[in-house]
Amino acid sequence: MTNEREMLLSRIGIFYDGNYFYHVSNYYCYGHPRKSRLSIPGIHDFIKRYVSYQEKVSPAFCQIVDCHYFRGRLPALEANERQILLNERIFDDILMREGIVTHYLPITRGGEKGVDVSLALEALELTIYKKFNVVVLIASDGDYIPLVRKINSLGTRVMVLGWDFEYTDDNGNVRYTSTSTRLLNESAYPLRMHDVINGTKRLPDISPDMLFVNQQSDNSAPSEPEVPDYAEPDEGEADENASKPFTDPVRRRGRIVQLKGGYGFISTDVPSKNLFFFTEQLRNCDFNELMLGDLMEYEPGFNDRGECCKNVDLVAHADRNGDR
Secondary structure, eight states, X not given: OOOGGGGSOEEEEEEEEHHHHHHHHXXXXXXXXXXOOBOHHHHHHHHHHHHHHHHTOOGGGEEEEEEEEEEEEOOHHHHHHTTOHHXXXXXXXXXXXXXXXXXXXXEETTEEOSHHHHHHHHHHHHHHHHOOSEEEEEOOOGGGHHHHHHHHHTTOEEEEEEOOEEEEOTTSOEEEEOOOHHHHHHSSEEEEHHHHHHTSSOOTTOOGXXXXXXXXXXXXXXXXXXXXXXXXXXXXXXXXXXXXXXOOSOOEEEEEEEEOSSEEEEEOSSTTOEEEEEGGGBSSSOGGGOOTTOEEEEEEEEETTEEEEEEEEXXXXXXXXXXX
């Protein structure tokens, strides 16, 4: 006779903090020995298997019934000017194939605002009306603690997928990403995913490999812009010691000739020679503020792949109504 508990469907709702997920995926693609992006279908399969293990329910009765992705987004014209519009559409196709509902908020000069509030309101409302058994948060911010407590009060279990890691950027600054310990402690199923991936936490019938894109056959990873072979891009969170003093002995100026997803190129005095810079090198401005033609000042430098721009400052924005 079939166990009565196995006949009850475990309804799973997943909510992505998109900027956080993108940052973590970038780390595993560029800063981790795996050199591979996180796979959204793989993560979903992992979640179903883990819920099955925790809830002691057959995997067939653990189903994702709702999935939402939240992130800030540039206006279409600006994204097109930076040559990232196609890239965003390709990633939209991936989300669409997985049945993920997207929630995009406008990015302003102040950066990405309101994403955490939008995610929290949507997650709480849908938990009330759809009566999820398990809500999965792919997020790291302690600001989500009130949301977790509210969902707990509804009798729904919360799973938090969080990552802790560190790496060194091109300037030699150590960058850290961590998940709020209090957020993990408030959840029923806290998962430190770096432990799962590194093998320090082993789960039955679950392999860390399932979390990553198979470059040979899996097209589920977001297609990132082509990166010059002398640059190693990475998206990180700035820390208090990231900036260097403005006392560089050699400074040059040039205009931005190309902007892509987190990096760009600045013209030099040598015709047809442009130098690469990454968002981590910016000191007095945010990458989202930049436009083609902006006048920049930089220190010529090298990394292990070749010439690049170091310690980049914005001098003046391009005249939007005149020549750049």
